[in-house]
Amino acid sequence: MATTVPITPESATTPALLPSPPHTLISRLRDILQLRFTTIFAALPPAALADISPANPLKRLARVLGYAGLRLVGNVFQPIKNHDELRGKVWLYVVSANNYDALEFIKKARPDAVLVAGQAKNIGRYNTAVNRLSLRRKLLYYWQFPVAFVGLLRTEGKRAWRFFDFIFYAIGYYEVYRRALRHYRPRAVVFSNDHNDDTRSLLLACRAEGVPTAYVQHASVSANFPPLGFELSLLEGQDALDKYRLCGPVAGQVALVGMPKADAYLSQKNTTQAVRRVGIACNIHDPMPALVATLVHLLGELPDLTFTLRPHPSDGRDFGPLQRQLPALQWSNAREENVFKFLQNQDALVAADTSTHLEATLLNVASIYFRFSTNPLTDDYYGYAARGMVERADTPDELASILRRYALQKPQDLYLRAAYYNATLGTPDEGRSQARTLALLNEWLTETSASA
Helix, strand or coil: CEEECCCCCCCCCCCCCCCCCCCCCCHHHHHCCCHHHHHHHHHCCHHHHHHHHHCHHHHHHHHHHHHHHHHHHHHHCCCCCHHHHHHHCEEEEECCCCHHHHHHHHHCCCCCEEEEEEEECCCHHHHHEEEEEHHHHHHHHHHHHHHHHHHHHCCCCCHHHHCHHHHHHHCHHHHHHHHHHHHHHEEEEEEECCCCHHHHHHHHHHHHHHCCCECCCCCCCCCCCCCCCEEEEEEEEHHHHHHHHHHHHHHEEEEEECCHHHHHCCCCCCCCCCCEEEEECCCCCHHHHHHHHHHHHHHHCCCCCEEEEEEEECCCCCCCHHHHHCCCCCCCCCCCCCHHHHCCCCEEEEEECCCCHHHHCCCCCCCEEEEECCCCCCCCEEEEEECCCCEEEHHHHHHHHHHHHHHCCCCCHHHHHCCCCCCCCCCCCCCCHHHHHHHHHHHHHHHHHHHC
């Protein structure tokens, strides 16, 4: 059953009150950019950071100018024609295709729910399926940038200089979203991301305008995230709640509901006796040389296995040379094939720091944690290996050895290892997370309407 805080007598805590929105520009931007100023973010691999924030300050400046010209000025001339009425509705705010997948079931179940994103936000294959919030007026607030930059230099030091581009991008979201909330007066806003700059801005705007907020977790979380601060938070399992307690005071009501996006697939667990198909998931944090070397090693050592590489949908690197170098390697397009469809075609998964490990384990796919990066701050970032949910290999030879063992016999009860991360696993509510989420969300919306 879903559980509401307090969880158990021995771990019970009184939920903290929701904090007031920060009253100054600097404190507000520190909240919005909290994750960007953490040590772990600053220590990301150079290649990963270069893709989102170039190390060269001139290149950062060029990207900022490009953002201002193409995105901000472009927004002014880009017409917005929403296919849904936004006034008085329950907004499902998304910043990625994964967010869309996590919240779409609410849209289908509630006639008053609408999917919403920022004006030019890239939602991948769902770009045309979401309603857009105008960001044209964002241009009016960029006079704040010098003040914000100097203020954050005082509080964040050299990281404000290193990430001045993020400061620039974040300017104006809060003010524009407050205006949108006053115009449309949504009944509530439901989030599936709690740490992006536009998401944080809308959350703070909701607090300022008195709009109720709820959160539906869409992927594994980190103890580096901002403190949980929604009126209602529907988390997947005890792991998420424990990590959010490390982030700071847990505000609002919390319930553990399992993983709604996995409901349709939990009855289709992998029952193969031996591994024959191996998926490898990678993202921009995995250095290309190490990734290529590992693939070359595995395909050479295990020619009887079929390997499929699945780059993250945001990974824009050129994989053409790798395709030519390893013609036997198969590919999964994450922009077209969702993660569960991909995993249904695999018997084992190899990946570093990604919540795909959890999704694989839920489907009884043998998952192996293997790091392509050497960044010590991200070692076992989600704790999957430490808690024994997945096996760990530290060298390509160890990885090949584990796969060779699984090629002889794969355990049949791997999915039970995921119970700490998915509260409904192995209970009568397994596969009913969407129903549990909807019931709690509907009850909360009724309560908020009655008290309005």
